[in-house]
Structures are given as C-alpha cells and as structure tokens.
Amino acid sequence: xxxxxxxxxxxxxLLIGGIITGVILLFTVIGQFWTPYSIxxxxxxxxxxxxxxxxxxxxDNFGRDVFSRIMNGCGTTFFVAICTVLIGCLCGIIIxxxxxxxxxxxxxxxxxxxxxMLSFPSVLLVLIFISFLGKGxxxxxxxxxxxxxxxxxxxxxxxxxxxxxQEFVKxxxxxxxxxxxxxxxxxxxxxxxxxxxxxxxxxxNAVLAEASMSYLGLGVQxxxxxxxxxxxxxxxxxxxxxxxxxxxxxxxVLIILGFSMIxxxxxxxxxx
Amino acid sequence: MKYFVKKFIALxxxxxxxxxxxxxxxxxxxxxxxxSKLGVEASPEAIAKLQAEYGLDKPLPVRYANWLxxxxxxxxxxxYRYDRMTVAxxxxxxxxxxxxLAVMSxxxxxxxxxxxxxxxxxxSGKWLDVLINQVTQxxxxxxxxxxxxxxxxxFGLVLKVFKTGGFVxxxxxxxxxxxxxxxxxxxxxxxxxxxxxxxLRNSVLSEIDKDYVRTAYSKGNSESxxxxxxxxxxxxxxxxxxxxMVVAEILAGSLVIEQVFSIPGMGRLxxxxxxxxxxxxxxxxxLYITSVVVVINFLVDVLYQLADPRVRxx
Numbered sequence: 328x329x330x331x332x333x334x335x336x337x338x339x340x341l342l343i344g345g346i347i348t349g350v351i352l353l354f355t356v357i358g359q360f361w362t363p364y365s366i367x368x369x370x371x372x373x374x375x376x377x378x379x380x381x382x383x384x385x386x387d388n389f390g391r392d393v394f395s396r397i398m399n400g401c402g403t404t405f406f407v408a409i410c411t412v413l414i415g416c417l418c419g420i421i422i423x424x425x426x427x428x429x430x431x432x433x434x435x436x437x438x439x440x441x442x443x444m445l446s447f448p449s450v451l452l453v454l455i456f457i458s459f460l461g462k463g464x465x466x467x468x469x470x471x472x473x474x475x476x477x478x479x480x481x482x483x484x485x486x487x488x489x490x491x492x493q494e495f496v497k498x499x500x501x502x503x504x505x506x507x508x509x510x511x512x513x514x515x516x517x518x519x520x521x522x523x524x525x526x527x528x529x530x531x532n533a534v535l536a537e538a539s540m541s542y543l544g545l546g547v548q549x550x551x552x553x554x555x556x557x558x559x560x561x562x563x564x565x566x567x568x569x570x571x572x573x574x575x576x577x578x579x580v581l582i583i584l585g586f587s588m589i590x591x592x593x594x595x596x597x598x599x
Numbered sequence: 600m601k602y603f604v605k606k607f608i609a610l611x612x613x614x615x616x617x618x619x620x621x622x623x624x625x626x627x628x629x630x631x632x633x634x635s636k637l638g639v640e641a642s643p644e645a646i647a648k649l650q651a652e653y654g655l656d657k658p659l660p661v662r663y664a665n666w667l668x669x670x671x672x673x674x675x676x677x678x679y680r681y682d683r684m685t686v687a688x689x690x691x692x693x694x695x696x697x698x699x700l701a702v703m704s705x706x707x708x709x710x711x712x713x714x715x716x717x718x719x720x721x722x723s724g725k726w727l728d729v730l731i732n733q734v735t736q737x738x739x740x741x742x743x744x745x746x747x748x749x750x751x752x753x754f755g756l757v758l759k760v761f762k763t764g765g766f767v768x769x770x771x772x773x774x775x776x777x778x779x780x781x782x783x784x785x786x787x788x789x790x791x792x793x794x795x796x797x798x799l800r801n802s803v804l805s806e807i808d809k810d811y812v813r814t815a816y817s818k819g820n821s822e823s824x825x826x827x828x829x830x831x832x833x834x835x836x837x838x839x840x841x842x843x844m845v846v847a848e849i850l851a852g853s854l855v856i857e858q859v860f861s862i863p864g865m866g867r868l869x870x871x872x873x874x875x876x877x878x879x880x881x882x883x884x885x886l887y888i889t890s891v892v893v894v895i896n897f898l899v900d901v902l903y904q905l906a907d908p909r910v911r912x913x
Contacts, residue, residue: 439609439613443613443616443617443893446843446844446847446892446893446896447847447851447889447892448844448847448848448850448851450851450852450854450855451847451850451851451854451888451892454851454854454869454870455885455888455889457873458869458873458881458884458885459624459625459881462873462874535742538742538744539742539744539855542744542855542858543855543858543870544870544874545870545873545874558744558745558748561748562748562859565748565751565752565755565756566752566755566756569752569756572748572752573749576742576745576748576749579742579745580737580740580741580742580745581740583739583740583741583742584736584737584740587736587739587740588736591736
C-alpha cells in the first residue's frame with residue numbers, strides 16, 4: 328500500500344481532495360455497519376436538539392441523530408454515484424472505442440446524438456428522464472448512467488482516434504493483432520488518466536444530481552436516509568433547527584469539493 | 600451562407616427527433632387520458648368512446664402527427680389535474696416567472712464574472728488570482744438549493760430583510776416580484792459565476808502572449824486599455840460557446856431553486872406534475888425546456904460564426 332501511494336506523483340489538489348474524500352469514505356463505510364444511534368428510531372424527547380457532545384450534529388424533527396443518518400445516507404449517495412459512473416464508463420468505453428476506431432455513418436449519428444445530450448445539464452436531463460421513468464432510487468441510477476454515456480464515449484473516441492495511427496498500433500497490426508485486441512489491449516490503457524479525470528467529474532455530477540432529485544422528492548424515498556432528502560425535510564425547520572439543514576449540506580459540499588479537487592489534481596498530473 | 604443552412608437543417612431535425620422521443624416516451628406509459636379522466640372502474644365502452652373522442656384509438660404515427668400539429672399551434676391539450684385549464688394556459692402563466700429568474704441570474708453572472716475573470720488573469724499567479732481560484736473552487740461545489748437554504752437563513756433570520764414564501768406575482772407588483780427573486784437569482788448564479796471566471800481566465804491567458812498584444816503595448820497603450828480594448832474581445836469569443844452551456848445550467852438551476860423559494864414557475868409546475876402524473880403538462884414542459892436548450896445552442900453557434908469567421912472554413 329505504502330509503495331503504491333508513494334508511486335503517485337502527488338500535488339496539492341490531489342492530496343487535499345484525497346484526504347477529504349478518504350475521511351468521508353471511511354465514515355460512510357463504518358456507517359453501513361454501525362452508527363452511534365439508530366437511524367430510524369424516533370424519540371419525541373429529543374426533538375430538534377442543538378449539537379452537543381452526545382449528538383455532534385444535533386437531532387432532527389423526529390429526534391433522530393443527524394450524524395448517524397448522514398453516515399448512513401452517504402452510503403446511498405456513493406452507491407448511486409458509483410453505479411452511474413460504472414454504467415456510463417462501461418457503455419461509454421465500448422461505444423467510444425468502436426466508433427472511434429471504425430468511424431463511418433454510425434459514428435456520425437452517435438456523435439450527433441452525443442452533441443445534443445451534452446448540451447443539457449445533468450440535473451435537467453435527469454429531470455426529463457425521471458418525468459417518464461417515474462421516481463425512485465434505481466430509476467435515478469439508470470437515468471444518470473445513460474446520461475453519462477455520451478461524455479465518456481466522446482473522451483474515449485477522441486483518444487482512440489489520436490492513437491489509432493501511431494506507430495505502436497501499426498506495428499501491432501503488422502504482427503497480426505485483431506481489431507478488438509488492438510482497441511482493448513493496446514489503445515485503451517493509454518486513456519487511463521483522462522478516463523479517471525472524467526470519472527471524477529462524472530462522480531461529482533452524479534452526487535449533485537442525486538442530491539437535487541432527492542431534495543425534490545423524486546429520488547431516494549423515505550425512510551432510507553439520503554442527504555438531499557434530509558435537506559428538504561430540514562428546510563421547514565431552518566429557523567428553529569438550522570444545524571439539521573446545514574450538516575447534510577456541508578457534507579454534500581465536501582464530497583463534491585473532494586472529487587473536484589481530485590479531478591483537478593489528476594488533470595495537472597496528466598499535463599506534466 | 601451554406602454553413603447556416605446546414606446548421607438550420609440540423610436544428611430542425613434535432614427538434615423533430617426530440618418531439619418524437621417525447622411523444623413516444625409518454626405514449627408507452629400505461630394509462631392514457633381517457634382512463635385517467637374516467638377512473639379505472641369505468642366501463643370499457645365509456646373509455647372506448649372517450650378514447651375515440653380524444654383520437655387515442657388511431658395508430659401511433661397518426662397520433663404523433665396530430666399531436667405535433669396541435670403543439671405547433673400552441674395547443675398541448677388539457678391538464679389532467681387542473682380541470683378547467685389547458686396546458687398552454689398553465690405554461691403561459693408559469694413561464695414568465697422562470698424567464699425573469701433566468702434573465703436576472705444571467706445578468707448577475709455577467710456583471711460579476713467578467714471583471715473577476717479579467718482580474719484573475721491580470722494577476723495570474725499572484726495572491727489575488729490564487730484567492731479567486733480557491734473561492735471559485737469552493738463555490739462551484741455548493742449545490743444551488745443548499746445555497747438557497749443558507750441564504751434564506753441568513754437574510755430571513757439573521758438580517759430579517761427577506762420573507763420566505765412571500766412571493767408577489769408579476770402582475771401585482773413587478774418591483775416586489777424582482778426584489779423577491781434577487782436571492783433565488785443569487786443562489787442560481789453563484790456556482791455558475793465560478794465556472795465562467797475560470798473559463799474566462801484561461802481564455803484570456805491563452806490570448807495574452809499573442810503578437811497583437813505586444814503590438815498594442817508598443818503603440819503606448821496602458822495595461823487596462825490593452826486588456827479591455829484588445830484582449831477581452833478576442834478572449835470572449837470562446838466564452839460565447841460556453842454561454843450556451845451556462846444558459847442551460849441557469850435553466851436547470853432555476854427549476855430546482857423554485858422549489859426552495861416556493862416560486863410558482865415552470866420548475867414547480869414540472870415537479871408537481873411529475874408527482875401527480877399529469878402527463879400532458881409534463882410532456883409539454885419537457886418539450887418546451889428541451890427546445891429552448893437546443894434553440895439557444897443553435898443561436899450561440901450562429902453568433903459564434905459571426906464573431907469569428909475563421910470557424911466557418913474549419
């Protein structure tokens with residue numbers, strides 16, 4: 328592990344972003360198995376209590392511990408984000424690699440579709456998808472996943488086009504390697520850094536979109552805790568229990584900040 | 600000219616494809632206007648009669664043609680939920696608010712982001728640039744709805760200058776309406792300001808080493824004359840394409856922020872209609888929003904060609 332970590336050319340953004348994300352991830356993983364208090368048990372004695380040593384982020388309108396719910400709710404956020412990035416990445420790589428390598432009419436059509444989809448912000452596009460898929464966690468995942476395909480496909484496509492006429496590909500062709508071997512074994516590994524950057528940005532958009540949709544009541548459904556949902560419940564109590572709204576909000580900001588710093592850091596690493 | 604014709608044809612095709620997709624997507628959802636009007640227990644004959652009346656018994660391509668023809672005349676049918684209102688009336692009453700909010704956000708973005716971006720580029724590498732860079736990175740990470748909640752808390756409770764839920768419609772009092780929309784507009788624009796600052800800074804920095812800048816300096820222009828008179832004009836060209844994205848982002852942001860500040864605009868209409876399965880309204884709203892984004896992209900493309908004729912040959 329230490330060997331692996333020391334191999335990475337660290338820079339300021341990558342380091343700070345990595346630390347923020349690492350800490351949140353640690354709490355999230357713990358939160359899936361153990362939380363300081365129950366996340367669903369309500370207690371009318373503890374309604375809207377201010378942060379204290381017992382409840383470091385206070386309690387909500389049902390007397391539930393906000394910190395425990397955030398620890399657990401981050402899991403939902405990460406789950407949605409990871410699934411969507413995986414769907415987008417896998418489909419994007421396949422589509423981008425094939426269209427980039429073979430070109431032709433299909434390439435033209437797919438890129439036009441991509442152009443149109445890319446002109447829509449992710450929140451808007453998810454809202455459109457949700458409007459005919461209906462609401463719910465898994466629908467959000469599908470909507471976001473499909474939505475990320477174009478951006479990944481475009482990156483892979485341009486990288487494949489850049490590499491496909493280079494010497495190492497030509498020599499592989501001379502050696503008799505098939506198209507699929509050339510694409511997936513020879514070309515794709517070169518795109519790792521730009522794919523990672525794109526994945527970090529995609530992750531960010533997914534977190535933001537999921538939080539927005541859950542805030543609007545179209546994403547994760549109660550009683551499952553979710554950061555966006557907590558914010559919308561907390562809004563009614565903003566004047567009596569501001570900590571309830573501020574804590575999940577700050578956690579969302581930190582998650583997004585962490586990943587945007589990582590993507591910035593990766594980009595710096597790539598240009599050096 | 601050939602370029603514009605080509606772009607225009609592409610625009611029409613895109614709009615047609617979008618309308619086709621919207622239509623099909625909502626046609627495959629189980630349950631139609633007749634069933635939702637009469638309820639599930641209604642007799643099959645009554646449903647069949649109403650379906651015939653609505654033209655729902657015809658094959659899909661015919662229905663699409665009819666629907667598109669009506670839509671082009673501004674007729675999107677009846678809302679399921681609001682009995683006495685057509686979809687067009689509903690949209691018409693909600694659209695101006697969203698447009699006003701979007702325009703206000705756009706003005707805020709331009710007024711704040713352009714000078715900041717120029718400052719950041721002018722002092723690149725100095726402490727001011729570093730500061731702006733850090734602040735923009737953080738503001739980019741704040742979701743607009745969270746920012747909205749924080750703003751209502753600060754201005755509502757601490758400063759007591761803002762009343763949540765006190766929305767005044769445009770017909771009643773335009774000034775009060777604009778005053779109410781200032782906070783939402785700030786909430787929408789702040790994360791986008793960061794994007795524009797960053798983009799403009801890089802655009803200026805890529806211009807600043809070019810020959811014409813040196814020439815301008817050697818003719819005795821001062822630094823700000825060169826920056827605002829020469830560099831900004833060229834640096835803004837790539838920013839134009841970026842504006843289309845920003846406008847779309849503003850639209851998305853205001854749809855969400857309307858929920859935070861309970862503003863009766865398109866966003867709230869869309870979200871309540873999704874929740875209550877008022878499909879004619881959802882369908883029309885989706886078609887509207889997507890068309891706006893596509894048309895703005897087209898306009899920006901055209902504007903870009905006019906501003907920089909080099910692109911046309913490329």
